[in-house]
Amino acid sequence: MLDHLIKGATVVDGTGAPAFVADVGIRDGRIAVVAEPGAVTEGARHSEDATGLVLAPGFVDPHTHYDAQLFWDPYATPSLNHGVTTVAGGNCGFTLAPLHPDRPEDADYTRRMMSKVEGMSLVALEEGAPWTWNSFGEYLDALDGRIAVNAGFMVGHCALRRYVMGADAVGGQPSQEQLRAMLDLFHEAMDAGAWGFSTTQSSTHSDGDGKPVASRHALPAELIALSQAVGEHEGTQIEAIVAGCLDQFSDAEIDLFVEMSAVAGRPLNWNVLTIDAAVPERVPRQLGASERARKAGGRIVALTMPILTPMNMSLGTFCALNLIPGWGDILGLPVDERIAKLRDPDVRAEMLRRAASKEAGVFRRLTDFGRYVIGDTYAETNEGLTGRVVRDIAAERGQEPFECLVEICANDRLRTVLWPMPTDNDPDSWTLRAETWQHEDVMLGGSDAGAHLDRMCGAPYTTRFIGDCLRGRKLMGLEAAVKMLTDDPAQLFGLRERGRVREGWHADLVLFDPETIDAGKATLVHDLPGDSPRLDSKAIGITAVWVNGVEAMRHDVVSGAVPGKVLRSGQDTRTVSTR
Numbered sequence: 345m346l347d348h349l350i351k352g353a354t355v356v357d358g359t360g361a362p363a364f365v366a367d368v369g370i371r372d373g374r375i376a377v378v379a380e381p382g383a384v385t386e387g388a389r390h391s392e393d394a395t396g397l398v399l400a401p402g403f404v405d406p407h408t409h410y411d412a413q414l415f416w417d418p419y420a421t422p423s424l425n426h427g428v429t430t431v432a433g434g435n436c437g438f439t440l441a442p443l444h445p446d447r448p449e450d451a452d453y454t455r456r457m458m459s460k461v462e463g464m465s466l467v468a469l470e471e472g473a474p475w476t477w478n479s480f481g482e483y484l485d486a487l488d489g490r491i492a493v494n495a496g497f498m499v500g501h502c503a504l505r506r507y508v509m510g511a512d513a514v515g516g517q518p519s520q521e522q523l524r525a526m527l528d529l530f531h532e533a534m535d536a537g538a539w540g541f542s543t544t545q546s547s548t549h550s551d552g553d554g555k556p557v558a559s560r561h562a563l564p565a566e567l568i569a570l571s572q573a574v575g576e577h578e579g580t581q582i583e584a585i586v587a588g589c590l591d592q593f594s595d596a597e598i599d600l601f602v603e604m605s606a607v608a609g610r611p612l613n614w615n616v617l618t619i620d621a622a623v624p625e626r627v628p629r630q631l632g633a634s635e636r637a638r639k640a641g642g643r644i645v646a647l648t649m650p651i652l653t654p655m656n657m658s659l660g661t662f663c664a665l666n667l668i669p670g671w672g673d674i675l676g677l678p679v680d681e682r683i684a685k686l687r688d689p690d691v692r693a694e695m696l697r698r699a700a701s702k703e704a705g706v707f708r709r710l711t712d713f714g715r716y717v718i719g720d721t722y723a724e725t726n727e728g729l730t731g732r733v734v735r736d737i738a739a740e741r742g743q744e745p746f747e748c749l750v751e752i753c754a755n756d757r758l759r760t761v762l763w764p765m766p767t768d769n770d771p772d773s774w775t776l777r778a779e780t781w782q783h784e785d786v787m788l789g790g791s792d793a794g795a796h797l798d799r800m801c802g803a804p805y806t807t808r809f810i811g812d813c814l815r816g817r818k819l820m821g822l823e824a825a826v827k828m829l830t831d832d833p834a835q836l837f838g839l840r841e842r843g844r845v846r847e848g849w850h851a852d853l854v855l856f857d858p859e860t861i862d863a864g865k866a867t868l869v870h871d872l873p874g875d876s877p878r879l880d881s882k883a884i885g886i887t888a889v890w891v892n893g894v895e896a897m898r899h900d901v902v903s904g905a906v907p908g909k910v911l912r913s914g915q916d917t918r919t920v921s922t923r
Contacts, residue, residue, distance in 0.1 A: 346371050346388035347893060352381050353394035353855065358401040358830040358844040360823050368399060370851045373893035373907075378847050394855055397887055400826045401843050402429025402852030403806045404833040406787060407583075407615050407647055409433060409462050409795035410495065411440050416472035416873050419492040419902045423793050423803040425883040426863060427854035429891045430494040430834075430842060430911070431793070435583050437544040437559040438462060439500030440473070441483035442507045442529060450506055451475050456552025457502070460662070463796035467874030481536030484910050491908040492896045494852065496837065496917070498583055499533040501543035501559035501570070513558035514551065523569060530573055537912025539837070540581035540610065541574050543567060545597075547587045548667050564600055571604040579838050579917030582612040589614050591705035592626055598633045605642030609923045611836055612637075615647035616790035618706055619780055621772035627780055634785035643922040645836060647790040648780065650809040650828075652766045654866065655800040656719060657710070659686065659750070660758030663799060668707045670698035679758055686750045696746060709767050714738065714745035718752060719761030726755050733765075778819040781828065787836060788828045797878035804863030804881040811862035811885070822858065838918040839911070851893035854886065861885035 346369040355378065356363045367384045369377040377384055408431045410420050420431055433439075438458060443450050459466040477483040480499055487495065505513035508526045518526060530541065543559045551557050567584075574580045582604055586597045593601075605612040617630055630646055637644040657663045659675060659682070666672045674685050674695065685691045698704065699711040714735030721729055729737065729752060738748035753760040780786055788809070791802035806829055812818075813825040834843025841849040864882035872878055882900055889897040894907035911917065 346376055346384075346386055347390070348895075349384060349388035349391040350394045350399055350855065351391060353397055353399035354858075355845050356398055356400045356823055356826045357846065358827055360827040360831075363398070363823060368845065368853075370890065370893045373851055375845060375847055375849050375851045378845060394887075396857070397855050398822070398858050399845065399853060399855050400427075401830040401845055402854050402889065402891065403427045403829040404430045404837075404839070404843060405791055405793060405803070405806075406432050406613065406789035406833045406836065407435050407791060408793040409435060409438070409464075410793065411438075411497065412458065412464060412469055412473050413794045414487055414491050414495065415474065416468065418490055418906050418908070419896065420495075420793070421902070422801070422881050422883065423791075424493055424889060424897050424902070425886065425900050426804045426807045426881075427856065427883070427886055427889055428493065428803070428806060429852035429854070429889060430496070430839065432496055432498070432539065432837065433794070434498035434500055434539070435542050436462075436549070436585050437501040437542050437557065439480070439483075439497065439503045439542075441477050441480045442503055442533065443478050444507050444510075445478045447510065453506065453552065454503070457557060460552045461549050461557060463799055465797065465872050465874065465876035468872040468876045472873035479536065480533035480538055484537055484912070488910045490906055491910070492902065492906045493891060493908040494842070494911050495908065496539045496911040496913075498540050498542035498581065499530060499538040501541065501562065502557050504529055505558040505562070509558075513561070514555050515561055517561070517563065518566065523566060527569060527573055530570060531576070534573075534577040534580065534913060537910070537915065539579070539911075539913050539917065540583065541570050542583040543570075544585040545587065546585045546589065548590070549585070564603075567600065568603055568607055572607045574610050575608040578914035578919050580608075580610055580913050580919070581837060582608055582610055584612055584614055586614070589616065590618070592629045593633055598636060601633055601644050602637045602640050602642055605637050605644055605922060606640040609641065609921050611643040611645055611920055611922060613645040613647055613787070613836070617646040617648035617780070617786065619648060619773060619777045620709070620768040621770060621776050622768065624776075627776065631783060631785065634783075641923050643785065645785050645787050647787055648777075649790050649802065649805055650777070650781070650788050651805045651812070652769060653800055653802045653805065654763055654766070655796070657716075657762040657764060658758065658760065659753045659762075660760075664707065664710060668699050668710070669701065669703050671695055682758065683754045687754065689747075692746055692750065710764055712764075712767060713749050715765040715767070716749060717763040717765060719763050721752070721756055722759050723755040726752055726760070774817055774819065781820070787832055789833065797872070797876075798868065799879070801866040801879035801881050804883070807861050807883055807886065808863040810856075814858050814861065836920065838920040840916055840918055851890055853890040855888045857885040857887060859885070
């Protein structure tokens with residue numbers, strides 16, 4: 345007997361093939377039958393009429409940071425709400441394991457690092473996760489059997505370095521003995537089921553003490569040694585970040601990525617490819633790394649988002665504005681000193697000069713302050729400004745936009761929430777995106793779901809993208825869009841029997857209304873441990889989501905079931921060789 349029968353659905357199977365109407369039956373966590381409507385004779389415990397609805401494979405998010413959140417939120421909300429059934433975690437070199445058993449202070453260091461570098465609530469990290477593990481395998485075991493989504497995790501370079509080198513991981517170089525110990529530790533994590541190796545060399549990544557994170561101190565030889573070790577295990581990957589990911593790679597960064605992928609014989613993915621018609625040279629430069637890798641026996645895959653994800657800013661707390669050259673020194677001052685500096689015309693002029701310089705790279709996108717929209721305000725003098733554009737307020741006051749913005753924020757003692765309007769929402773940029781998505785080494789993703797919780801909400805990219813394809817810009821058809829969200833990432837990661845609606849495959853499925861599918865506006869909620877805030881977005885038009893054949897979500901409400909699985913390399917993934 346079938347566990348569930350979905351009747352008369354329009355099936356978009358994930359392969360890119362034309363949609364077709366079918367009855368789909370689920371049994372024991374698998375898709376038992378895909379048949380012509382009315383052709384299924386086997387009984388079913390439950391059934392539903394899905395006429396007019398689309399049934400697709402569950403979406404696969406290739407870049408998340410749900411490593412901690414899954415402990416207090418096994419549903420990985422809001423990703424599950426938006427049809428995501430499989431998430432990849434442990435990215436950017438940051439993982440919660442391994443932790444040295446003789447140094448309990450390493451857990452505190454890790455929590456503070458994750459809070460700083462990935463914008464996670466420190467209170468939530470302290471109160472919401474058990475921190476009972478030491479080895480990477482013990483971390484995976486702590487999640488197994490208690491999550492509602494499927495989740496796979498890379499092992500982070502920073503944790504490997506910290507475990508072996510202690511405090512010397514920041515600023516130091518490993519001895520030959522320490523490098524061997526790091527490799528042994530890495531192999532142990534891989535044997536336990538880690539998906540591969542993740543690392544960062546990005547200048548934007550600093551720990552809780554404000555110092556460059558541990559992996560940023562690694563020399564190329566260390567990165568190559570760890571990459572080579574990846575190739576010794578089945579079903580593995582590399583994920584890496586360098587400074588040039590934000591704008592344009594240097595020659596040395598391309599050389600490094602190419603060698604890392606080639607020595608492993610495994611794909612390397614990075615994020616995020618920013619596509620902007622105002623910088624036409626960026627895409628060819630970034631994808632040049634992929635072309636070189638293929639010639640060298642590797643593969644480099646660029647993740648890019650198919651939507652524009654707003655990220656709020658503040659002059660009061662750490663955000664992307666702090667990463668503009670020269671700005672961190674000002675924005676890191678105590679509040680009263682910071683306000684005094686920001687009100688100084690000479691200081692503002694120098695800040696604007698640095699922000700417009702070539703060294704600011706992609707952060708130049710944040711410096712059109714006239715286009716900022718004022719969010720939440722607190723002072724009486726700012727009443728009525730929420731939702732207004734700074735350029736209009738500045739014109740009324742006879743001020744330059746940045747001066748105007750500073751005065752508004754100063755009145756709120758820098759607590760004002762600021763929303764920069766995207767500069768790349770023009771037709772030419774969208775045309776360039778649609779062209780770039782067709783490249784064989786470009787994949788949709790980069791949501792950062794689980795990170796930067798009160799700054800951005802990237803998880804709903806799946807529903808917003810499909811809604812855009814159906815009713816918005818219509819840059820591609822539904823079948824192609826679904827393939828990009830399902831089979832493409834499943835194939836990259838070598839997921840076994842996931843990513844398609846096919847008999848015998850795992851029943852990770854999403855049922856949605858093509859007339860309404862979308863994502864609601866991001867709103868601030870306080871539902872993390874310690875009442876900490878995060879941005880959330882309601883799913884619109886998602887009827888139901890099944891994970892491993894069990895209903896996990898219906899009409900934006902979790903079922904309470906936890907049918908997800910920790911996906912382990914080799915067992916749940918096959919090798920995707922680049923050679």
